[in-house]
Amino acid sequence: MDVKVVFWIFIAIVMGVVEATSMALVSIWFCVGAVAAAIVATFVPSVFVQSVVFVAVTGILLIFTRPLAKRLMKQEYVPTNADRIIGSDGLVTETIDPIEGTGKVKISGQIWSARSEDSAKIDEGTMVKIIKISGAHAVVRSREEQ
The missing domain is CATH 2.40.50.140 (Nucleic acid-binding proteins)
Incomplete structure:
Protein backbone atom coordinates (compact mmCIF):
# COMPACT_ATOMS: atom_id res chain seq x y z
CA MET A 1 0.00 0.00 0.00
CA ASP A 2 1.24 3.47 -0.89
CA VAL A 3 2.58 5.68 1.92
CA LYS A 4 0.23 8.49 0.89
CA VAL A 5 -2.83 6.25 1.26
CA VAL A 6 -1.61 5.11 4.69
CA PHE A 7 -1.07 8.75 5.67
CA TRP A 8 -4.65 9.73 4.78
CA ILE A 9 -6.06 6.66 6.52
CA PHE A 10 -4.02 7.58 9.61
CA ILE A 11 -5.42 11.12 9.50
CA ALA A 12 -8.96 9.71 9.16
CA ILE A 13 -8.46 7.44 12.18
CA VAL A 14 -7.01 10.25 14.30
CA MET A 15 -9.87 12.59 13.38
CA GLY A 16 -12.37 9.81 14.14
CA VAL A 17 -10.85 9.29 17.59
CA VAL A 18 -10.85 13.04 18.25
CA GLU A 19 -14.52 13.23 17.25
CA ALA A 20 -15.42 10.25 19.42
CA THR A 21 -13.87 11.91 22.45
CA SER A 22 -15.25 15.41 21.85
CA MET A 23 -18.62 14.96 20.10
CA ALA A 24 -18.27 18.53 18.81
CA LEU A 25 -19.22 17.65 15.22
CA VAL A 26 -16.10 19.20 13.74
CA SER A 27 -13.49 16.45 13.47
CA ILE A 28 -15.87 14.04 11.76
CA TRP A 29 -15.85 16.16 8.61
CA PHE A 30 -12.03 16.09 8.54
CA CYS A 31 -12.27 12.32 8.94
CA VAL A 32 -14.51 12.05 5.86
CA GLY A 33 -12.24 14.45 3.94
CA ALA A 34 -9.23 12.27 4.78
CA VAL A 35 -11.04 9.13 3.58
CA ALA A 36 -11.84 10.91 0.30
CA ALA A 37 -8.19 11.94 -0.03
CA ALA A 38 -7.10 8.34 0.65
CA ILE A 39 -9.36 7.10 -2.14
CA VAL A 40 -7.94 9.72 -4.52
CA ALA A 41 -4.39 8.79 -3.41
CA THR A 42 -4.89 5.25 -4.71
CA PHE A 43 -5.40 6.62 -8.23
CA VAL A 44 -3.63 10.01 -8.31
CA PRO A 45 -0.07 10.30 -6.98
CA SER A 46 -0.16 14.11 -6.72
CA VAL A 47 -0.13 15.27 -3.08
CA PHE A 48 -1.50 18.61 -4.27
CA VAL A 49 -4.60 16.96 -5.78
CA GLN A 50 -5.08 14.83 -2.66
CA SER A 51 -4.83 17.92 -0.45
CA VAL A 52 -7.31 19.82 -2.61
CA VAL A 53 -9.77 16.92 -2.35
CA PHE A 54 -9.26 16.81 1.44
CA VAL A 55 -9.85 20.55 1.85
CA ALA A 56 -12.77 20.64 -0.61
CA VAL A 57 -14.65 17.67 0.86
CA THR A 58 -14.06 18.86 4.42
CA GLY A 59 -15.11 22.43 3.58
CA ILE A 60 -18.24 21.39 1.71
CA LEU A 61 -19.31 19.07 4.52
CA LEU A 62 -18.64 21.71 7.18
CA ILE A 63 -20.60 24.37 5.33
CA PHE A 64 -23.58 22.31 4.22
CA THR A 65 -24.07 19.48 6.69
CA ARG A 66 -22.80 20.72 10.05
CA PRO A 67 -25.74 23.10 10.66
CA LEU A 68 -28.18 20.30 9.83
CA ALA A 69 -26.36 17.84 12.07
CA LYS A 70 -26.29 20.37 14.93
CA ARG A 71 -30.05 20.87 14.65
CA LEU A 72 -30.69 17.13 14.63
CA MET A 73 -28.47 16.62 17.67
CA LYS A 74 -29.87 19.59 19.60
CA GLN A 75 -30.32 18.60 23.20
CA GLU A 76 -33.33 19.52 25.25
CA TYR A 77 -32.86 21.72 28.31
CA VAL A 78 -32.62 19.50 31.37
CA PRO A 79 -33.74 21.30 34.50
CA THR A 80 -31.62 21.01 37.63
Missing part, protein backbone atom coordinates in the same frame (compact mmCIF):
# COMPACT_ATOMS: atom_id res chain seq x y z
CA ASN A 81 -32.88 20.19 41.09
CA ALA A 82 -32.64 23.90 41.94
CA ASP A 83 -35.10 24.75 39.15
CA ARG A 84 -37.89 22.90 40.94
CA ILE A 85 -38.12 25.62 43.62
CA ILE A 86 -38.74 28.45 41.15
CA GLY A 87 -42.23 29.78 41.74
CA SER A 88 -42.49 28.27 45.21
CA ASP A 89 -42.85 30.16 48.47
CA GLY A 90 -40.18 30.71 51.09
CA LEU A 91 -39.79 32.31 54.49
CA VAL A 92 -37.07 34.90 55.11
CA THR A 93 -34.99 33.59 58.04
CA GLU A 94 -32.36 36.36 57.89
CA THR A 95 -33.17 39.87 56.68
CA ILE A 96 -32.36 40.29 53.00
CA ASP A 97 -30.29 43.45 52.84
CA PRO A 98 -28.47 44.25 49.58
CA ILE A 99 -26.30 46.87 51.28
CA GLU A 100 -25.09 44.45 53.97
CA GLY A 101 -25.04 41.54 51.53
CA THR A 102 -27.09 39.36 53.88
CA GLY A 103 -30.18 37.27 53.45
CA LYS A 104 -31.41 33.73 53.94
CA VAL A 105 -34.65 32.06 52.92
CA LYS A 106 -36.10 28.73 53.99
CA ILE A 107 -37.52 26.91 50.97
CA SER A 108 -38.96 23.39 51.30
CA GLY A 109 -36.98 22.83 54.48
CA GLN A 110 -33.68 24.03 53.01
CA ILE A 111 -31.91 27.29 53.79
CA TRP A 112 -30.78 29.27 50.74
CA SER A 113 -28.77 32.47 50.47
CA ALA A 114 -31.11 35.04 49.00
CA ARG A 115 -31.24 38.36 47.19
CA SER A 116 -34.28 40.45 46.45
CA GLU A 117 -35.34 40.84 42.83
CA ASP A 118 -35.44 44.63 43.01
CA SER A 119 -32.57 45.12 45.50
CA ALA A 120 -35.06 46.03 48.23
CA LYS A 121 -34.62 45.14 51.89
CA ILE A 122 -36.95 42.31 52.99
CA ASP A 123 -37.39 41.73 56.72
CA GLU A 124 -37.06 38.43 58.55
CA GLY A 125 -40.36 36.55 58.80
CA THR A 126 -41.66 37.82 55.44
CA MET A 127 -43.11 35.32 52.97
CA VAL A 128 -41.45 35.52 49.55
CA LYS A 129 -41.82 33.95 46.13
CA ILE A 130 -38.75 32.46 44.44
CA ILE A 131 -38.32 34.16 41.06
CA LYS A 132 -35.12 32.51 39.84
CA ILE A 133 -31.86 30.93 40.90
CA SER A 134 -28.71 32.95 40.29
CA GLY A 135 -25.61 30.94 41.13
CA ALA A 136 -26.06 29.81 44.75
CA HIS A 137 -28.64 32.51 45.53
CA ALA A 138 -32.40 32.42 45.37
CA VAL A 139 -33.72 35.63 43.85
CA VAL A 140 -36.96 36.45 45.62
CA ARG A 141 -39.88 38.89 45.63
CA SER A 142 -41.87 39.75 48.74
CA ARG A 143 -45.39 38.27 48.76
CA GLU A 144 -46.57 41.59 50.21
CA GLU A 145 -45.58 43.37 46.95
CA GLN A 146 -47.79 41.14 44.82
Whole structure:
Protein backbone atom coordinates (compact mmCIF):
# COMPACT_ATOMS: atom_id res chain seq x y z
CA MET A 1 0.00 0.00 0.00
CA ASP A 2 1.24 3.47 -0.89
CA VAL A 3 2.58 5.68 1.92
CA LYS A 4 0.23 8.49 0.89
CA VAL A 5 -2.83 6.25 1.26
CA VAL A 6 -1.61 5.11 4.69
CA PHE A 7 -1.07 8.75 5.67
CA TRP A 8 -4.65 9.73 4.78
CA ILE A 9 -6.06 6.66 6.52
CA PHE A 10 -4.02 7.58 9.61
CA ILE A 11 -5.42 11.12 9.50
CA ALA A 12 -8.96 9.71 9.16
CA ILE A 13 -8.46 7.44 12.18
CA VAL A 14 -7.01 10.25 14.30
CA MET A 15 -9.87 12.59 13.38
CA GLY A 16 -12.37 9.81 14.14
CA VAL A 17 -10.85 9.29 17.59
CA VAL A 18 -10.85 13.04 18.25
CA GLU A 19 -14.52 13.23 17.25
CA ALA A 20 -15.42 10.25 19.42
CA THR A 21 -13.87 11.91 22.45
CA SER A 22 -15.25 15.41 21.85
CA MET A 23 -18.62 14.96 20.10
CA ALA A 24 -18.27 18.53 18.81
CA LEU A 25 -19.22 17.65 15.22
CA VAL A 26 -16.10 19.20 13.74
CA SER A 27 -13.49 16.45 13.47
CA ILE A 28 -15.87 14.04 11.76
CA TRP A 29 -15.85 16.16 8.61
CA PHE A 30 -12.03 16.09 8.54
CA CYS A 31 -12.27 12.32 8.94
CA VAL A 32 -14.51 12.05 5.86
CA GLY A 33 -12.24 14.45 3.94
CA ALA A 34 -9.23 12.27 4.78
CA VAL A 35 -11.04 9.13 3.58
CA ALA A 36 -11.84 10.91 0.30
CA ALA A 37 -8.19 11.94 -0.03
CA ALA A 38 -7.10 8.34 0.65
CA ILE A 39 -9.36 7.10 -2.14
CA VAL A 40 -7.94 9.72 -4.52
CA ALA A 41 -4.39 8.79 -3.41
CA THR A 42 -4.89 5.25 -4.71
CA PHE A 43 -5.40 6.62 -8.23
CA VAL A 44 -3.63 10.01 -8.31
CA PRO A 45 -0.07 10.30 -6.98
CA SER A 46 -0.16 14.11 -6.72
CA VAL A 47 -0.13 15.27 -3.08
CA PHE A 48 -1.50 18.61 -4.27
CA VAL A 49 -4.60 16.96 -5.78
CA GLN A 50 -5.08 14.83 -2.66
CA SER A 51 -4.83 17.92 -0.45
CA VAL A 52 -7.31 19.82 -2.61
CA VAL A 53 -9.77 16.92 -2.35
CA PHE A 54 -9.26 16.81 1.44
CA VAL A 55 -9.85 20.55 1.85
CA ALA A 56 -12.77 20.64 -0.61
CA VAL A 57 -14.65 17.67 0.86
CA THR A 58 -14.06 18.86 4.42
CA GLY A 59 -15.11 22.43 3.58
CA ILE A 60 -18.24 21.39 1.71
CA LEU A 61 -19.31 19.07 4.52
CA LEU A 62 -18.64 21.71 7.18
CA ILE A 63 -20.60 24.37 5.33
CA PHE A 64 -23.58 22.31 4.22
CA THR A 65 -24.07 19.48 6.69
CA ARG A 66 -22.80 20.72 10.05
CA PRO A 67 -25.74 23.10 10.66
CA LEU A 68 -28.18 20.30 9.83
CA ALA A 69 -26.36 17.84 12.07
CA LYS A 70 -26.29 20.37 14.93
CA ARG A 71 -30.05 20.87 14.65
CA LEU A 72 -30.69 17.13 14.63
CA MET A 73 -28.47 16.62 17.67
CA LYS A 74 -29.87 19.59 19.60
CA GLN A 75 -30.32 18.60 23.20
CA GLU A 76 -33.33 19.52 25.25
CA TYR A 77 -32.86 21.72 28.31
CA VAL A 78 -32.62 19.50 31.37
CA PRO A 79 -33.74 21.30 34.50
CA THR A 80 -31.62 21.01 37.63
CA ASN A 81 -32.88 20.19 41.09
CA ALA A 82 -32.64 23.90 41.94
CA ASP A 83 -35.10 24.75 39.15
CA ARG A 84 -37.89 22.90 40.94
CA ILE A 85 -38.12 25.62 43.62
CA ILE A 86 -38.74 28.45 41.15
CA GLY A 87 -42.23 29.78 41.74
CA SER A 88 -42.49 28.27 45.21
CA ASP A 89 -42.85 30.16 48.47
CA GLY A 90 -40.18 30.71 51.09
CA LEU A 91 -39.79 32.31 54.49
CA VAL A 92 -37.07 34.90 55.11
CA THR A 93 -34.99 33.59 58.04
CA GLU A 94 -32.36 36.36 57.89
CA THR A 95 -33.17 39.87 56.68
CA ILE A 96 -32.36 40.29 53.00
CA ASP A 97 -30.29 43.45 52.84
CA PRO A 98 -28.47 44.25 49.58
CA ILE A 99 -26.30 46.87 51.28
CA GLU A 100 -25.09 44.45 53.97
CA GLY A 101 -25.04 41.54 51.53
CA THR A 102 -27.09 39.36 53.88
CA GLY A 103 -30.18 37.27 53.45
CA LYS A 104 -31.41 33.73 53.94
CA VAL A 105 -34.65 32.06 52.92
CA LYS A 106 -36.10 28.73 53.99
CA ILE A 107 -37.52 26.91 50.97
CA SER A 108 -38.96 23.39 51.30
CA GLY A 109 -36.98 22.83 54.48
CA GLN A 110 -33.68 24.03 53.01
CA ILE A 111 -31.91 27.29 53.79
CA TRP A 112 -30.78 29.27 50.74
CA SER A 113 -28.77 32.47 50.47
CA ALA A 114 -31.11 35.04 49.00
CA ARG A 115 -31.24 38.36 47.19
CA SER A 116 -34.28 40.45 46.45
CA GLU A 117 -35.34 40.84 42.83
CA ASP A 118 -35.44 44.63 43.01
CA SER A 119 -32.57 45.12 45.50
CA ALA A 120 -35.06 46.03 48.23
CA LYS A 121 -34.62 45.14 51.89
CA ILE A 122 -36.95 42.31 52.99
CA ASP A 123 -37.39 41.73 56.72
CA GLU A 124 -37.06 38.43 58.55
CA GLY A 125 -40.36 36.55 58.80
CA THR A 126 -41.66 37.82 55.44
CA MET A 127 -43.11 35.32 52.97
CA VAL A 128 -41.45 35.52 49.55
CA LYS A 129 -41.82 33.95 46.13
CA ILE A 130 -38.75 32.46 44.44
CA ILE A 131 -38.32 34.16 41.06
CA LYS A 132 -35.12 32.51 39.84
CA ILE A 133 -31.86 30.93 40.90
CA SER A 134 -28.71 32.95 40.29
CA GLY A 135 -25.61 30.94 41.13
CA ALA A 136 -26.06 29.81 44.75
CA HIS A 137 -28.64 32.51 45.53
CA ALA A 138 -32.40 32.42 45.37
CA VAL A 139 -33.72 35.63 43.85
CA VAL A 140 -36.96 36.45 45.62
CA ARG A 141 -39.88 38.89 45.63
CA SER A 142 -41.87 39.75 48.74
CA ARG A 143 -45.39 38.27 48.76
CA GLU A 144 -46.57 41.59 50.21
CA GLU A 145 -45.58 43.37 46.95
CA GLN A 146 -47.79 41.14 44.82
